[in-house]
Amino acid sequence: MSQVAETPSIVALIPARAGSRRVPDKNIRLFAGHPLIAYTIAATLQSKIFSAVVVSTDSERYADIARYYGAEVPFLRPPEFAGELSPDIEWVEYTLKHLRDDDRVYDCFSILRPTSPFRHAETIRRAWQEFLKEEGVDSLRAVEKCESHPGKMWVVRGNRMTPLLPLSPPEQPWHSSQYQSLPEVYVQNASLEIAWTRVVFEERTIAGNVLMPFFTQGHEGFDVNQPIDWRMAEALVQNGQAKLPHVPHAPYILEDHGWPG
Numbered sequence: 001m002s003q004v005a006e007t008p009s010i011v012a013l014i015p016a017r018a019g020s021r022r023v024p025d026k027n028i029r030l031f032a033g034h035p036l037i038a039y040t041i042a043a044t045l046q047s048k049i050f051s052a053v054v055v056s057t058d059s060e061r062y063a064d065i066a067r068y069y070g071a072e073v074p075f076l077r078p079p080e081f082a083g084e085l086s087p088d089i090e091w092v093e094y095t096l097k098h099l100r101d102d103d104r105v106y107d108c109f110s111i112l113r114p115t116s117p118f119r120h121a122e123t124i125r126r127a128w129q130e131f132l133k134e135e136g137v138d139s140l141r142a143v144e145k146c147e148s149h150p151g152k153m154w155v156v157r158g159n160r161m162t163p164l165l166p167l168s169p170p171e172q173p174w175h176s177s178q179y180q181s182l183p184e185v186y187v188q189n190a191s192l193e194i195a196w197t198r199v200v201f202e203e204r205t206i207a208g209n210v211l212m213p214f215f216t217q218g219h220e221g222f223d224v225n226q227p228i229d230w231r232m233a234e235a236l237v238q239n240g241q242a243k244l245p246h247v248p249h250a251p252y253i254l255e256d257h258g259w260p261g
Helices: 037-047 060-068 088-101 121-133 198-203 227-238
Strands: 010-015 052-056 108-111 139-145 154-157 160-163 186-196 211-215
Touching (some): 010 088, 037 121, 121 186
Parallel strands (some): 010 052
């Protein structure tokens, strides 16, 4: 009699360090009534695919907010792994190792960044199903078609410049071609990543070597990182062009930071 393979276990990892410069405290800044991180926590919990939803933060205040909205913060991230130049592998490895030390071992992990508020539970479930169907991959990463094509980008040295991608045919250089005629190129966005945990412990990477694409739709991959992104995101909600995940909590009361809106 054939046996049905068990679905691999997966843990959600939501990074929320407190040191943002371009938009101070962006991960907990109020957006449409809730701290920004609330929408990622809500969508992640509502997807119902995760064995645990863990927020990685270096701030007790952030931790309190994350717990209020239903996530776990079993420990704080050390300051040395929370700088603006700290690579993701540091905090991911630290988090997975500490969970493993507590006998909490997961086959897979997913990174879901709070700066993508329009990523819904359905988005996460769709990505998980696509990942499970694909054999031989180390990870999945969200991508979308690029708006600024690298074929039209340049490296400048002094008063001279050369194409970033020296691959175009000499008779019709990419930098002098219409966008529609150029090869399709995709750029990663911050919506989500999924990987087998073994790539962290065996290869010390969050992606491995064999990656598959997850094509985000609509505003699923919209990333809020700069003040102009924030204003655009607010406009998308106000105009009904983008919908936020439902947050089944009364708003967390943040002390006044003088933020507009």
